[in-house]
Amino acid sequence: MLTGRALASFRKSLLDWFRQFQRDLPWRKTKDPYRIWLSEIMLQQTRVAAVIPYYQRFLERFPDVKSLAEAPEEEVLRLWSGLGYYSRARNLQAAARQIVAKFAGDFPQTREDILSLSGIGDYTASAIASIAFNQRAAVLDGNVARVLSRLRAIRGDLRERKKWQALQVEADRLLAPAATGDWNQAVMELGATLCTPRAPQCPLCPVAAHCDARKLGIAETLPEVRKKRDTVKVALASLVLVNPGGETLLLPPPSQKNNNDQADHVPTLVSNLWHFPTTSATGDALSSINKMWKSFFKSSTPSADKLRQLSPVRHAVTYRNISVHPFLSLVQRLPKLRGAKIVALGAVTGLAISNLTRKIAKRALASFTETSD
Numbered sequence: 001m002l003t004g005r006a007l008a009s010f011r012k013s014l015l016d017w018f019r020q021f022q023r024d025l026p027w028r029k030t031k032d033p034y035r036i037w038l039s040e041i042m043l044q045q046t047r048v049a050a051v052i053p054y055y056q057r058f059l060e061r062f063p064d065v066k067s068l069a070e071a072p073e074e075e076v077l078r079l080w081s082g083l084g085y086y087s088r089a090r091n092l093q094a095a096a097r098q099i100v101a102k103f104a105g106d107f108p109q110t111r112e113d114i115l116s117l118s119g120i121g122d123y124t125a126s127a128i129a130s131i132a133f134n135q136r137a138a139v140l141d142g143n144v145a146r147v148l149s150r151l152r153a154i155r156g157d158l159r160e161r162k163k164w165q166a167l168q169v170e171a172d173r174l175l176a177p178a179a180t181g182d183w184n185q186a187v188m189e190l191g192a193t194l195c196t197p198r199a200p201q202c203p204l205c206p207v208a209a210h211c212d213a214r215k216l217g218i219a220e221t222l223p224e225v226r227k228k229r230d231t232v233k234v235a236l237a238s239l240v241l242v243n244p245g246g247e248t249l250l251l252p253p254p255s256q257k258n259n260n261d262q263a264d265h266v267p268t269l270v271s272n273l274w275h276f277p278t279t280s281a282t283g284d285a286l287s288s289i290n291k292m293w294k295s296f297f298k299s300s301t302p303s304a305d306k307l308r309q310l311s312p313v314r315h316a317v318t319y320r321n322i323s324v325h326p327f328l329s330l331v332q333r334l335p336k337l338r339g340a341k342i343v344a345l346g347a348v349t350g351l352a353i354s355n356l357t358r359k360i361a362k363r364a365l366a367s368f369t370e371t372s373d
Contacts (some may be wrong), residue, residue: 001152001359002174002210010210011176012181017206018186022049023193026055028185033107033132034065040124041088054083068107069096072198080215084355086271091119111137131181134148138171139184140164143191148174149223152194153212158223229312229319232263236324237281237288239362241296242345243334248364250274250348263320271354276342276361278324283324285309298336306330313359326360328367 002010004022022028025048027039038058042051060078062068069267073093095117099107108114111129115122125138145158148167156163176183194201200219202208213219222331239251253274254267262268274322277296281288285307290301306329313324334342343351344367 006210007174010174010207013206013210014186014190015179015182016191020272022185022189027054028150031132032265033109033128035059037107037124037128037319038092038129041092041119042083044088045085048085048333049148052081052299065099065107068093069100069105069150070142071194074344074352078350081273082353082355082358084271086354088119094118095120107132109133110186110337111135116336119298122187127184130184134180136175136177136180137184138168138180138190140168140171140173141188143188144171145193145196147187147195148222150213150219151207151211152221153216153218155222156222157226159226192260232320234264234269234320235266235281235285236266236269236278236322237285237292238324238326239289239292240276240326240328240345240360241331241334242328242364242368243331246345246368247334247341247342248348249337249340249344250351250353251277251337252341269317269320269354272358273353273357275353275357276326276364281325286327289327291359293329296337297306308367310363313356313363315356315359317356324356324360326363327362330368330371 008150025039027035039051039055042055042058060077062071062076071093073090076089076093077086080086083089098117099105103113108117109129110294111125114120114128115125121129123139123141125141127136130139131135145164145167148154148170149158154163154167158164158167171187174187190205190207194205198220202211202214202219205214206212211219213222236338251274253272254270254314255272256265256267258262258265258268264282266275266278266280270278277292279288279292293302294300296320308328310326310328315322345365346362348365349358353361
């Protein structure tokens with residue numbers, strides 16, 4: 001355990017390294033809690049390179065809490081579209097409205113108040129409190145846990161409750177009290193750039209001399225791999241209807257909850273956003289499409305010349321490997337369905353839709369363009 005001079009040396013080495021070699025990221029140029037909060041939410045399960053353009057566009061439209069709170073949800077989701085995990089965007093706006101209602105639009109300054117906001121857990125609350133307000137709050141996420149597991153040569157499943165609690169205690173103990181924001185970012189930066197899951201770059205690590213796992217020669221084996229959930233294959237069928245004007249039909253964001261954790265639960269797979277008519281296709285995809293056609297047009301199945309099966313769309317969400325069988329159908333009139341909206345097929349990708357729906361739209365648009373030519 002690092003104590004006394006060794007702990008002081010450890011802190012100094014890591015902070016000096018961070019201040020010299022940290023990546024140039026836009027959210028590191030501000031102490032504005034709103035911007036720090038936005039970056040932390042966007043970075044959840046999303047790569048830094050992917051986040052930067054979304055972060056910048058989002059701030060151009062919603063520069064502060066008030067503008068986000070007052071915006072239509074669909075516009076928020078549209079600007080989030082492509083980042084995935086859309087509950088993050090919904091919670092972000094819900095929290096903005098809480099800040100306006102409960103804190104008069106001023107971002108709360110204590111960890112306890114920050115933690116009371118929608119979509120904010122222990123890690124995010126500590127990150128905002130330390131970086132924006134220099135409060136003594138140590139962060140613990142996957143990167144930090146990996147660094148700590150190697151530093152102390154901790155074996156086993158780090159997500160096991162007691163082990164995670166012990167890691168939080170260690171993170172609290174190591175926290176540099178005079179520079180909490182920089183310290184938290186330094187540990188996360190170390191985990192993201194050098195102390196990576198595979199092939200850690202120990203020779204470049206500023207605190208390698210303090211690492212128990214390196215001394216034992218087991219750095220690359222830690223943390224021990226958790227058993228992942230078995231991959232499930234999911235088959236879906238989507239019907240893309242297009243009228244002579246090049247317009248298509250989208251169904252409204254579904255509200256059904258996936259209470260039984262169904263792997264092929266369509267509302268979950270389209271992120272509860274606007275989507276093409278889509279159904280599970282456990283058997284023959286064409287049979288599933290014919291059933292949808294009958295429900296829309298109250299008629300027999302479509303003739304072969306009205307229905308074109310496109311090449312499958314591949315997509316992956318958590319433990320699911322998804323194959324979508326899209327069918328393009330040129331119709332004289334689009335059916336009138338409650339809540340549905342009609343938009344130009346070429347404009348679909350600019351709406352608040354999931355990445356899965358976006359892939360289907362691109363596949364259908366390419367085929368429709370060929371037909372038109």
